[in-house]
Amino acid sequence: xxxxxxxxxxxxxxxxxxxxxxxxxxxxxxxxxxxxxxxxxxxxxxxxxxxxxxxxxxxxxxxxxxxxxxxxxxxxxxxxxxxxxxxxxxxxxxxxxxxxxxxxxxxxxxxxxxxxxxxxxxxxxxxxxxxxxxxxxxxxxxxxxxxxxxxxxxxxxxxxxxxxxxxxxxxxxxxxxxxxxxxxxxxxxxxxxxxxxxxxxxxxxxxxxxxxxxxxxxxxxxxxxxxxxxxxxxxxxxxxxxxxxxxxxxxxxxxxxxxxxxxxxxxxxxxxxxxxxxxxxxxxxxxxxxxxxxxxxxxxxxxxx
Amino acid sequence: xxxxxxxxxxxxxxxxxxxxxxxxxxxxxxxxxxxxxxxxxxxxxxxxxxxxxxxxxxxxxxxxxxxxxxxxxxxxxxxxxxxxxxxxxxxxxxxxxxxxxxxxxxxxxxxxxxxxxxxxxxxxxxxxxxxxxxxxxxxxxxxxxxxxxxxxxxxxxxxxxxxxxxxxxxxxxxxxxxxxxxxxxxxxxxxxxxxxxxxxxxxxxxxxxxxxxxxxxxxxxxxxxxxxxxxxxxxxxxxxxxxxxxxxxxxxxxxxxxxxxxxxxxxxxxxxxxxxxxxxxxxxxxxxxxxxxxxxxxxxxxxxx
Numbered sequence: 246x247x248x249x250x251x252x253x254x255x256x257x258x259x260x261x262x263x264x265x266x267x268x269x270x271x272x273x274x275x276x277x278x279x280x281x282x283x284x285x286x287x288x289x290x291x292x293x294x295x296x297x298x299x300x301x302x303x304x305x306x307x308x309x310x311x312x313x314x315x316x317x318x319x320x321x322x323x324x325x326x327x328x329x330x331x332x333x334x335x336x337x338x339x340x341x342x343x344x345x346x347x348x349x350x351x352x353x354x355x356x357x358x359x360x361x362x363x364x365x366x367x368x369x370x371x372x373x374x375x376x377x378x379x380x381x382x383x384x385x386x387x388x389x390x391x392x393x394x395x396x397x398x399x400x401x402x403x404x405x406x407x408x409x410x411x412x413x414x415x416x417x418x419x420x421x422x423x424x425x426x427x428x429x430x431x432x433x434x435x436x437x438x439x440x441x442x443x444x445x446x447x448x449x450x451x452x453x454x455x456x457x458x459x460x461x462x463x464x465x466x467x468x469x470x471x472x473x474x475x476x477x478x479x480x481x482x483x484x485x486x487x488x489x490x491x492x493x494x495x496x497x498x499x500x501x502x503x504x505x506x507x508x509x510x511x512x513x514x515x516x517x518x519x520x521x522x523x524x525x526x527x528x529x530x531x532x533x534x535x536x537x538x539x540x541x542x543x544x545x546x547x548x549x550x
Numbered sequence: 551x552x553x554x555x556x557x558x559x560x561x562x563x564x565x566x567x568x569x570x571x572x573x574x575x576x577x578x579x580x581x582x583x584x585x586x587x588x589x590x591x592x593x594x595x596x597x598x599x600x601x602x603x604x605x606x607x608x609x610x611x612x613x614x615x616x617x618x619x620x621x622x623x624x625x626x627x628x629x630x631x632x633x634x635x636x637x638x639x640x641x642x643x644x645x646x647x648x649x650x651x652x653x654x655x656x657x658x659x660x661x662x663x664x665x666x667x668x669x670x671x672x673x674x675x676x677x678x679x680x681x682x683x684x685x686x687x688x689x690x691x692x693x694x695x696x697x698x699x700x701x702x703x704x705x706x707x708x709x710x711x712x713x714x715x716x717x718x719x720x721x722x723x724x725x726x727x728x729x730x731x732x733x734x735x736x737x738x739x740x741x742x743x744x745x746x747x748x749x750x751x752x753x754x755x756x757x758x759x760x761x762x763x764x765x766x767x768x769x770x771x772x773x774x775x776x777x778x779x780x781x782x783x784x785x786x787x788x789x790x791x792x793x794x795x796x797x798x799x800x801x802x803x804x805x806x807x808x809x810x811x812x813x814x815x816x817x818x819x820x821x822x823x824x825x826x827x828x829x830x831x832x833x834x835x836x837x838x839x840x841x842x843x844x845x846x847x848x849x850x851x852x853x854x855x
Contacts (some may be wrong), residue, residue, distance in 0.1 A: 525672035
């Protein structure tokens with residue numbers, strides 16, 4: 246029987262960017278270094294190959310190779326929540342099996358996202374088939390609710406049915422829907438589940454409700470300050486830090502988020518290769534990049550983050 | 551230098567269903583038999599592994615194996631327009647290269663469909679990279695416009711830029727957007743392109759404009775009558791047949807289309823295995839299936855189609 250993994254830690258999770266080379270292949274060395282930096286600078290864990298990590302712009306083989314490189318490079322797999330959800334059940338099964346073979350802390354699974362308007366029964370059947378085919382006690386699924394991108398929401402009824410039917414396999418939820426009422430209702434209704442807001446905007450509020458932390462794209466660049474909010478959330482001073490986080494996020498969200506974050510990484514690491522993205526995502530234009538960096542300087546980034 | 555393929559024929563194309571076994575693996579034998587039946591019953595060509603064929607519910611390896619089985623089973627590859635568009639550029643490149651190695655008549659390529667709200671420049675860059683990486687004179691791309699499913703439209707400006715920049719590689723368009731004005735405008739603006747409506751509803755009208763035919767999900771079950779409209783489109787009698795096609799399609803569209811078509815195949819071939827679908831798609835309920843079959847009998851299906 247395989248050893249059961251440690252539970253993923255509470256705290257701040259960066260939804261890691263995936264650096265690519267000029268040939269648009271994943272830069273394993275830079276990705277591993279970035280993961281190491283995140284864990285040394287406030288992150289308790291890392292979402293590898295989620296939406297921010299351009300996961301669905303890479304093949305199954307490319308995604309497996311990236312995870313292998315990161316774990317072989319010394320990143321503790323128990324700190325990794327790995328995106329494995331694809332449109333094709335067979336791809337999701339293969340990526341999930343591979344992630345478990347590397348003893349990761351959890352897998353973050355999108356609903357199948359090509360067909361729109363599918364029934365809750367169809368999505369349930371997909372997860373049922375995934376769990377049956379993977380058939381591994383180490384399986385810790387985090388449902389990935391990001392309807393503005395997947396266009397396939399988990400309805401409240403579907404959440405409930407999955408959690409009720411698979412209490413050992415469904416460990417939590419990443420709620421990137423952006424509605425505080427939605428994530429609060431999930432937290433209150435399923436106290437045994439770990440509900441991670443998909444944004445640090447809700448970090449302090451979720452911690453005050455007893456939640457585990459947050460997962461965020463912007464945590465690629467603000468994880469030190471986010472970690473201070475996590476550590477001091479119940480003190481009044483945390484609110485000021487929370488507001489600084491919100492202000493930074495507001496600046497980034499005025500741009501295409503993933504290109505903007507890669508632009509910031511290029512600037513603060515002085516490695517211009519960080520700007521590359523796989524199509525259909527594109528680097529910021531030079532004027533937009535310059536404007537973004539000026540706006541960030543005005544809020545004392547990176548020193549205050 | 552590889553031999554250039556014959557151009558795909560004009561006429562009726564079924565967007566073929568993909569039969570699966572009880573284990574939800576592609577049933578190669580049944581798929582090949584179905585393709586043979588379609589070509590013997592009115593279809594000039596077949597779209598293999600498009601939306602109706604549940605393409606994005608299968609892995610790259612499963613899709614390659616299905617095409618191999620169909621071609622090895624004796625279906626002329628020059629009659630095949632093969633869906634190769636994935637969310638990941640690397641997958642689309644691999645499937646396109648494989649399809650060309652089997653000397654298919656064309657490839658039907660979705661825009662990358664995970665990220666929403668991406669720029670025209672990003673989608674252009676994706677197709678530019680695809681064409682550069684495939685680097686094969688046999689490449690005949692049909693752009694797959696199906697915004698209600700992909701949620702990523704080809705804007706008129708993007709169409710124009712792709713056609714202008716890659717006149718040898720962009721052979722045509724499957725317009726499944728459902729707007730006659732849109733497909734008519736494409737047909738009139740790009741007379742050198744082959745604009746296939748993604749529905750037989752527009753078959754006669756597009757033929758009267760000099761268009762090539764149509765590609766349709768419902769052509770899995772009505773290809774004989776659709777072929778008669780194709781052959782006799784300029785005679786007044788064709789309008790009555792067109793209206794019978796429209797009536798049949800109207801019945802099917804009251805149900806989830808792919809499950810409904812598989813239900814009809816199960817009934818008319820007396821092979822219940824046709825009802826299986828990969829999640830998230832699900833078979834029709836028994837009452838819905840019974841109701842559908844009664845509605846079809848009322849329009850004298852299958853005898854009149």
